[in-house]
Amino acid sequence: AQRVTQPEKLLSVFKGAPVELKCNYSYSGSPELFWYVQYSRQRLQLLLRHISRESIKGFTADLNKGETSFHLKKPFAQEEDSAMYYCALTDSNYQLIWGAGTKLIIKP
Amino acid sequence: DSGVTQTPKHLITATGQRVTLRCSPRSGDLSVYWYQQSLDQGLQFLIQYYNGEERAKGNILERFSAQQFPDLHSELNLSSLELGDSALYFCASSGGGLGEQFFGPGTRLTVL
Numbered sequence: 001a002q003r004v005t006q007p008e009k010l011l012s013v014f015k016g017a018p019v020e021l022k023c024n025y026s027y028s029g030s031p032e033l034f035w036y037v038q039y040s041r042q043r044l045q046l047l048l049r050h051i052s053r054e055s056i057k058g059f060t061a062d063l064n065k066g067e068t069s070f071h072l073k074k075p076f077a078q079e080e081d082s083a084m085y086y087c088a089l090t091d092s093n094y095q096l097i098w099g100a101g102t103k104l105i106i107k108p
Numbered sequence: 109d110s111g112v113t114q115t116p117k118h119l120i121t122a123t124g125q126r127v128t129l130r131c132s133p134r135s136g137d138l139s140v141y142w143y144q145q146s147l148d149q150g151l152q153f154l155i156q157y158y159n160g161e162e163r164a165k166g167n168i169l170e171r172f173s174a175q176q177f178p179d180l181h182s183e184l185n186l187s188s189l190e191l192g193d194s195a196l197y198f199c200a201s202s203g204g205g206l207g208e209q210f211f212g213p214g215t216r217l218t219v220l
Contacts, residue, residue, distance in 0.1 A: 034208070043112075044151075044198065044211040086151060094202075095164055096141075096209060100150040 002027050004087050006099035013077050014107045021072040021102050023087030032090040033070040035061055039083045082106045112212035114199050120218045126187040129215045133180055133201030140182040142174055146195040189219045
């Protein structure tokens with residue numbers, strides 16, 4: 001079955017520390033993977049997608065097909081990174097399958 | 109604003125009542141998605157419409173229904189409301205392809 005798993009509901013790190021939000025997926029085929037972010041009192045928005053291989057706001061995510069993972073990383077966390085992060089994949093019908101989300105708190 | 113819009117922003121109602129949430133997609137987007145976000149459940153996909161037709165169904169209760177009109181705006185109808193229906197309801201739209209969805213600001217529903 002197609003599934004996206006974010007094992008951590010809550011992740012709390014200190015400002016300046018590295019951040020890694022975990023995402024594992026189960027999908028038979030070549031998935032397209034995304035990270036969405038929701039800052040406090042703002043709408044959900046796309047952060048990055050794996051096909052773009054881009055770095056947004058210092059975040060990167062590498063698709064590891066062997067481990068079926070798409071972890072989101074940032075070397076030095078900033079307070080403005082505090083938000084809810086969702087990992088998602090697109091199935092063959094362009095439906096997004098969502099993870100449960102990880103709330104990231106950056107402590108000063 | 110050519111982005112996704114939702115009305116109303118807030119809605120407070122009583123148990124047993126019925127409400128309608130409205131969503132206007134981005135200009136040109138044919139797909140509309142409805143989601144429910146509550147504190148303990150995260151983001152739950154409810155239903156998708158594409159160009160007026162229902163395309164996919166998620167965890168949508170029978171008390172809930174939706175439709176998409178010829179002008180592509182969509183409405184989510186919630187009836188026989190219960191306390192547990194209190195949540196943020198998001199609408200998103202997409203033009204298809206690449207899976208990117210554009211979200212509206214949400215409607216916060218409080219059932220008292």
